[in-house]
Amino acid sequence: MEIPETGRQALDADLMREWAARGIDTLTRHRRGVDELNVYPVADSDTATNMVATLQAAFQGGTPGLGLEALLDEAAGRALLSARGNSGVILAQMLRGLADAWNADAIDAKGFAAGLRAATDAATGAVAVPQAGTILTVAESAATAAAKAAPFGLVSASRAAAEAAAAAVAATPGQLPALARAGVVDAGGLALALLLEALVETLTGSRPTGALDLLERHRVRAVEETEQVPRETGSEVYGYEVQYLLEADAGAAAELRHRLTDLGDSVVIIGSRAARDVTTFNVHVHVNDIGAAIEAGIERGRVHRISVTRFDDTVVEGAAAVHANARMHAAPARRPDPEPEAPTRALLVVTESAGLRGFLAAEGCRTATEARAGAELAAALADGADSVVVITDTDAAARTAHRAVEAARGDGGRRVAALFAVTRVQAVAAVAIHDPERPFDDDVTAMGEAIKACRTGEVRTVPDGFAAVVHGTAAAVFSGAAEAARDLADRLCAEGAELLTVLPGAGSDPETVTALSHHVREAWPTVEIQQLPAAEDEPLLLIGAE
Secondary structure, X not given: OOOOOOOOOOEEHHHHHHHHHHHHHHHHHOHHHHHOOXXXXXXXXXXXXXXXXXXXXXXXXXXXXXXXXXHHHHHHHHHHHHOOHHHHHHHHHHHHHHHHHOOOOEEOHHHHHHHHHHHHHHHHHHEOOOOOOOHHHHHHHHHHHHHHHHHHOHHHHHHHHXXXXXXXXXXXXXXXXXXXXXXXXXXXXXXXXXXXXXXXXXXXXXXXXXXXXXXXXXXXXXXXXXXXXXXXXXXXXXXXXXXXXXXEOHHHHHHHHHHHHHHOEEEEEEEOOXXXXXXXXXXXXXXXXXXHHHHHHHOOOEEEEEEEEEHHHOOOOOHHHHHHHHOOOOOOOOOOOOOOOOOOEEEEEEOOOHHHHHHHHHOOOEEEOHHHHHHXXXXXXXXXXXXXXXXXXXXXXXXXXXXXXXXXXXXXXOXXXXXXXXXXXXXXXXXXXXXXXXXXXXXXXXXXXXXXXXXXXXXXXXXXXXXXXEOOEEEEEEOOHHHXXXXXXXXXXXXXXXXXXXXXXXXXXXXXXXXXXXXXXXHOOOOEEEEOOOOOOOOOEEEEEO
């Protein structure tokens, strides 16, 4: 297609939002094709999936009316907290670079080129061992080309960046042996080239096709070939991806980078603008020793929102989808070579919802009402459990369970612990992460982290209609329940989510839940959604985001 030489020559907040929306749409439409090319640094088929999720978290549901500088600063901060996977973390750091460079309400060609340079340098600096033939190489080519073409205007600079990116992607098999053996180009670099082509289309109305042509030429390869290609870095094959947020200072983050490089590969640590005082870092690494990677962070600051993915559990649909779907139906990621004959551990959930009790009982949990909590705990111990974890979802049940647990601890020395979930979907999140083969303390900690990481919102009936309630505060009121449910889901997904769990309440309309599911699949294609059996009380709808 012929690309016009003229078009919009300044990039402001409105154009940035349009570019982001077009980029998300482009990557969503071509997500599977790009994911299937993903063989480096590990063949986990999730590059575009993670980049789409990161962009959605950055730009969807943000503060309306912001100028370019404030918009990008907010987007970079949101991406930092929600970035997923190696590609998502690198993309988040590129957004940070753009935010640091684009400190005006509109930027011209020279500013655009400076932003690409800042984005490239920021991303490269975040990677412990940069490799040629990756998204970093493609970004370098795009930034260099944009700088050379900047004197001719923003359209020329953006075209040059997109064309150079596509050419750099085509060259990646000659730079990485893993790509050459699989006969593919680099997936992350291709995704970046698609985003730059989306910018050209935003500015001119016409789109280059270099990256799309590359995708079409490589689409015929078999997925099975990808799964046989080993990663290129590290002397061992690392089986787990570990990611978490770290509250620390820049010095501690630098120390952590060196420690994680000793433990594994694909080390990427990104932080906020200044990164001088205590701040938030997103930490990503591939390792075999999960505990050591997490402990290294704990030794240097406060660690939270921990995520562990076992590569053997991933499939071509993307690691995120498998991770979400497998939570209630397969064992979560575990340490290699677990000790045989692990002690028997029972999980007891205390809830007044009969529907939820039936659902959890089918998942292998013991369940009880508050009145039966003590008796059911005693029955679990009498049946031979060496340890029991009790999860409650109301204040009253928590007090009852606490008394029962204290009594059980004095009987035979067996391990018993109680966890309090504020909502029922948080209790389900804890059950999903439970692993009886983990050491008792580690399992309790993991379930507790799952409860804290599960954000919840409600749709409640109010005098003026239906309120979307987030963090206990009514965020907006709508005339219809379906509109309130969509708004609530958008708010939770925009903060970063892989899985939405929907618990309908008394009086909920099945059509509202069905419409919500359709909306999430269309607006947030990387987010999985599951529905629990209907409860017998308020709220009208309870949604948990993990």
